[in-house]
Amino acid sequence: MGWYYIQGILILSGIYLLAVLGLSLLTGFTGLFSFGHAGFMAVGAYATAVATMKFNVPFLLGLALGGLAAALVSLIIGKLTLNLKGDYFCIATLGFGEAIRLILDNVQYFGGARGWPGIDLKTSLTNVVIINIIAVIILVNLIKSRHGRNMQAIREEEMASQIIGINVFKYKMISLVISAAYAGVAGGMLAHYTGFIQPRMFQLIKSTELTIMVIFGGLGSISGSIIGAITLTALPEVLRTFHRWRLVVYGAAVIFIMITRPQGLMGGYEITITNIKKLFSRITSFGKKKHTVGGDGK
Amino acid sequence: MLRVKNLNVYYGGIHALRGINIEVQEGQIVSIIGSNGAGKSTLLNAISGMVKPKEGIITYKGKELPKTPHKIVDLGICQVPEGRLIFANLTVKDNLMMGAYLRNDKKKINEDLEKVYQLFPRLQERINQMAGTLSGGEQQMLAMGRGLMGNPDLILLDEPSLGLAPLLVKTIFEIIEDIKKMNKTILLVEQNAYKALSVADTAYVLEQGIIKKEGDAQEILQDKSILEAYLGKTH
Amino acid sequence: MTVILELKNVTKQFGGLTAVGNMRFQVEKESISGLIGPNGAGKTTIFNLITGIYNVTEGEIIFEGKRINGLQPYEIADTGITRTFQNIRLFKKLTTYENILTACHYNTDYSILDAVIRNKKFRRGEKNLFQQVDDLLDIMELKDRRDVVAANLPYGLQRRLEIARALALKPKLLLLDEPAAGMNPDETIKLMHLIKEIRERFDLTVLVIEHHMDLIMGICDKIVVLNFGKKLAEGTTQEIQTNPKVIEAYLGEEDVIC
Amino acid sequence: AQKPPAEPVGTDEDSEEVSGDVEVVNVGWIGSLTGDQAVWGNCEFNTVKMLFEEINEKGGLLGKQINVIGYDTRGDAMEAVNAVRRLTSQDNVVAVIGPNASGQAIAISSVLEDMQVPGIATVATNPKVTIDDDGNVKPFNFRVCFIDPYQGAVAAGYAIDVLGFTKAAILYDVADDYSQGLTEFFEKTFVEKGGEIVAKEAFKFGDVDFRPQLSTIKGTNPEVLFMPYFFKEVALSANQARELGIDAVLMGGDGWPSEVLLEMAAEAVEGSYFVNHLDFADPEVQDFKATYTAKYNLPVELNGYLAYDAVRVLEKAILDADSFDSVAIRDALKGVSVKGITGQINISPETHNPEGKDAAIIKIVDSDYIFQQKYSAD
């Protein structure tokens, strides 16, 4: 019953998941907060559409080009803003996201605000799943390497990172570019899923939702991001019959999660085979020692 | 004046203080010594209300201490914390004024301010510098000065000589004795056990959350085993 | 004996305040040198200048014959200088092991692509790193705290971990900013031996700031004394201990205890 | 006699429910119940619910009760796609009414084609809603409103031919597809007919202050100022234009009519013209208006009329098809002809648009919407 519908939700979750994975690298592992990722998705969506529809590039290559385009844009943005701290960087990315949308609204070659209909429907559950598996593997391998560790060091303490020889700017940039590329590919898949793109699909609220998914799942946890993306894409669907109360519940749910589980669902933990084993042995041995991360000051 | 009974503190699974009992007499200097991670700071934090004990009663002047830290400060208990915790975004002067936050006697405050400047002339030189840019030792002076500005009856000092030049360490201990003369009570946590014991009346040795030894400071200073464990070589 | 680090007329001003003025001294290769002076004399500022956290207002800093001022901190780390901080700066939420492992990143050079496809180069590189971390944990006696989150380590061990993290870079010059602060005399003495040991083991040059005279007098080949941003004296431990100017400004008359 | 307000329908239980032995057939609706377009969406949904109740009371369609399952789209195309996927595959609807914006309508069109369920858009005015890029008509997509080019052309034609203006200025919302569409075709027609566009200024959705643009426009002394956007912005910009001393005649499209407009900017819009789908004073409209207002205690927004027509078109198509089979309904929709509230609706089999539907020109006189004439672009 309703497989077509469920499939649709799965595909959409998968598309968002891809963007969330990228954002997770940036936010969860490098400690940078972006409100502009919908903008990167937009760049990816339009670039992919131009490649496949105007130049007849094959779908997968088109996706790669979409990712590349988003990466290039992020390179420029990063150059300008990665030296900014905290909220300044947030607002700068927010502005860039909006700026990208404003440009797309005005450029009639892409259909302007009226959008671009008639894009071939190429995104399927199969290719979404395969691309996501590849994306997760790449991300996990990256994070569990010296490069990923350098990013985490930056998240923890910038000055000390510098002192141990980490080129902070470079690693922030790598993180931003990779995450933008993920968002770009996600955008391309979105374009070929709905067959229609329009600048207003990539509003600020989309960036916000991506960030909420990352934090909901738990910063610095890839399995958390996966759970976050799927739960939060599905949640509004589950609530669909609540009509206008739906977003009220959604807003309340976000607050509730934050105040009851401020480290997010997974909070830095990963679901891996070893961890499952550990958990199991802990349960069986009634072990109760658990290190809590206690900080003082703020 | 201060009595701690059967105090137990946990950090998550870590049992940091295990059934601590101490007593502080009015007008005395009481030293607590112990190695790293023994729980010294935790004890002071429990008294000032910054950590919530799981078990135990702390009474001050016969009454149980309130739970909220600012009310404890209001009773005249002031902590000069480990790691200084000065307000980096405020000037030196404003930091000192924050020390007197709960006081309203303008005239007395200004007198005390002068006193602090006398004790630490460097602070007077830097009146308008942002406290965050002070050197480590200057920050320590500021933290002490700020503590004194509260005009407390009981001062909790957490490693006041940390990071101070030898000359200044001497000064600090002189100041501690001065403060005692002003009829104030001091609970002193120090790594510099020799110095701490020499100024103290009573002392407690804390080890892994348990009081290992307590008694007259001079007696402890004579104790061979203590000397070996905490003083390294003697001079 | 060769000079590894040289400060030539280095000046640093903050607004109107001259924190370091016209500073000149040399550090010899594989020596342990001490930097002492009253609080606020400018010791930490000198470390900040050497490691590129502050820019020099005037003067030059020469390391192994090359000028390093003007470089980014990470580039200076590249040349072989690293440090610890007076106010501990660890990667707080990472474990002891991860703290050191991160700092080891220098000692392998696999690229991002290598990491993503997990090829041989990557595996070999990682294995080397793991080995190195284990060695360091051994030397620094942090083995039993391997998986404790740095923020939850007691103060003394945090300092030790900072040194371990610095050593992971295999530096030529190690700057220690008050490594014994917050340690009791016993621990201080242990630390003293440790510093000597690592100097031997890693052929290090060490420049150390300390207020614990036991430590300074116990290990330093040479001492530089600062006062008000200026050099007050320079010499061997013997010379310094008996220098009346130093006694007046810093040590105090009384026989010094720790 | 009045009935109590309907329960919000559309829960799963509702759709599976079979009351007595009368079968229930589901029809889908989508639109914005939340978000910045919620005003319109809510009115549409209310209208559809109300009309279905009336139909059911009169014995239903082909002996069956019809039930509407409505989902919110938040004005988001992705949500619209999800909602229609759910309607067509899980709720087994026979047809979909809505949505109220072109972006969403185009986004869902491939789902409708896939699932072979016809959709009748209410106020999606972009030509691409029913026609694909190659100019072929999309088999399952229909609409009951006229399209942007038509509306833009009507406004321009009326301004130049009837009112005799030759200098026009445009203020539009660059982030809005509707506004861009109208602007494009207004400009095209106006220039083709020999008029001159003296200023073309833009704002962005969410703005509330238009004085910078209006000050520029003022400097060009237009005779007519075309404002192709929705009534909140119309009210604000009209007020601000008057405040700045612009005395050009204001003109707009079907985003204008609303009680709120007159409430907010009665003096400023006095004497203005706009293109509409119908004459509000038309006696045939009054019945619906009165029932709706009595039932929901709200004024009817323009979308309500178009939702009304969408229901009528669907009703007629089902009767013509004599079946609830989606494909049969689709076949019947092609060329369906019914008297709607906005005029006679003849769905063209070639374009799936209501062809030959005259626009109504309305003038605001003494704070009232006064019908001027039917007007069609050539």
Add this chain to the structure above:
Amino acid sequence: MSAFFQQIINGLSIGSVYALMAVGYSLVYSIMNFSNFAHGGVIMMGAYMGFFLMTIFQLPFMMAFALAATGAGLLAVTIERIAYRPLRKRNAPFLYFIISAMGASIFLENIVIATIGPTFRTYPRVFSTTPFKLGGISIGRLDAIMFVISGISLLILIYIIEKTKTGMAIKSTAYSIRASTLMGVNTDKIIFIVFALGGLLAGIAGVLFGMKYTVYPQIGFITMKSFIAAVFGGLGSLPGAVIGSVLLGVIETLTAGYISSQYRDLIAFILLIAVLIFRPSGLMGKITEDKA
């Protein structure tokens, strides 16, 4: 020439709207060190409260104004209690606060849509809306009022923060809650005061905004601009928030008037980035060097 002055006046008028919103936002930022995205929601609720007090309850304007401002203050405090305090007690990083704030903002906007409805509401007319005329230039009455009110509230806030003990406690709490507590500061009370003040300003902004434009659930959207203005001026700096707002208003206006209204936001934004490249903490923000 008069067209140019008219544009400047337009810019000041838009800027004063941003300023009124930015001051409250910046105030909360200065103590909590995070962007309180729920501020827009509070502004919106303030506008609705004022509207209903004047229409349904038929209260005179000044009374409705005062009550709405108070109500918004209470609302801001409530949000702090529910959405931020638990995080504060756990020393959660600033990201969590932002997300919680966004949750609150989504919640507020949609609860209004679900209960009051999505329709726009128009304030009853209190002042004559005919603008002052100065030569060929028109100046809106409400604009002038907003300008004055944001100026006055700025001065009052600066006085409180720079000259009173409470102000010092606010600054110290902003830096470290822990250390302030040790000084005897009741930090919960200080935070209460800050949110109450922030909410009060939001309420004032909301009512004036509603009167000038209209009331609708998405008013919060416009506060995005005021956030950008606050960043422009330097986060946490109250004069910065006002100057940033006014400048942003004028720049936007001149861009729209003389360069391109299509790309107005883009150009304004590029300017913001340019400022941040040269002054990473905004125009008036303090550049805090990290001392090792």
